[in-house]
Ligand SMILES: O=C(O)CCC(=O)C(=O)O
């Protein structure tokens with residue numbers, strides 16, 4: 520595939536080639552995966568009025584926070600209205616993206632990038648080096664925070680996008696404060712735990728030109744996003760579909776709204792309460808669709824694990840192995856885009872335990888393996904202590920080789936009842952060593968008698984005494 524990938528033209532070029540009546544077979548996604556078609560949703564998609572979050576009364580704010588929590592839990596998706604980002608700015612950035620994709624193939628090659636973590640990358644499909652079937656999509660992907668990078672062409676694109684990135688980042692951070700509160704945490708808990716001051720923001724522009732056989736091709740296959748929340752806008756042409764209650768539903772966007780979806784790192788952080796939503800982009804045979812997704816995540820160096828407060832305080836087992844965000848990103852971006860396969864790797868320990876273990880002690884032991892990878896040293900220490908003191912006879916289990924799992928849907932985690940800690944036996948009174956008696960002090964002998972100088976007893980003979988007789 521590497522040869523085909525290396526010579527793969529942009530989808531724009533292919534779509535514009537004269538007389539294209541059918542798609543080349545390596546764009547036929549239907550051969551690869553029989554994806555069910557989408558329909559319009561039975562109920563209306565959740566709508567969040569952003570202005571009530573920032574300037575509503577206390578009651579209005581707490582209602583919006585409840586709505587955000589419910590939307591994250593039931594849908595993994597909501598539309599945000601009254602967000603304060605000017606519509607003119609949104610439209611101008613979409614227009615500038617269109618101009619970028621209009622650059623010549625050679626001009627765009629300057630921004631191609633090599634590595635999946637390069638700050639500026641453009642190309643076609645998702646990861647053409649790894650794919651067997653390609654997607655009907657060209658893209659530009661730029662890391663815009665904590666450092667702002669951007670292509671130097673077309674003129675003015677970078678300045679306009681900087682403004683747009685900053686405005687959407689503010690909206691995303693405000694929404695994440697609401698998300699944090701909706702989880703029963705302080706509004707700044709998530710922000711601090713995931714170091715959002717240094718949070719990664721990625722600007723992703725997608726171009727989906729008209730496709731002669733839209734029912735066979737796929738713009739973007741089913742996937743979840745890696746970050747916390749993604750804010751998406753489009754050029755008034757629909758195509759986004761999300762999975763809801765096992766069915767694919769069309770997202771019919773409200774004018775001037777952000778389409779917001781939950782990402783894998785929100786699922787990890789909330790310990791599975793807010794699942795990242797599966798979504799895909801369908802294509803059409805009439806007009807070009809452009810979308811801009813702003814992915815907002817933790818800082819690249821944060822090791823993300825389920826929020827300790829959600830695990831410790833609520834007596835839950837963490838359901839995901841911790842991983843540095845940067846490594847997760849490299850893993851997801853460096854492979855084929857395949858549903859939630861990347862996130863599933865972090866879930867495997869628990870899943871395989873659930874699937875194979877009949878014995879709660881094995882569940883406990885494997886949980887300790889999970890826990891020992893976690894940052895909360897208190898939980899790890901408690902769990903290890905428990906294992907050592909209550910289960911000394913349990914042999915280390917021989918874990919079978921895990922096949923590329925066809926795993927059943929994860930049933931809800933059972934609450935593991937931890938046995939009470941054993942009584943600590945009282946320590947025997949220590950035998951104190953015998954302290955030897957002090958030796959007698961030596962007797963102080965009489966001081967030697969001082970020798971006094973001998974005082975002469977007779978006067979010297981030659982002393983002359985004056986005569987005492989009267990003269
Ligand atoms: O274009 C769309 O509607 C979806 C894009 C998307 O999912 C993404 O860029 O991650």
Ligand SMILES: [Fe+2]
Pocket residue numbers: 742743744798812
């Ligand atoms: Fe996405």
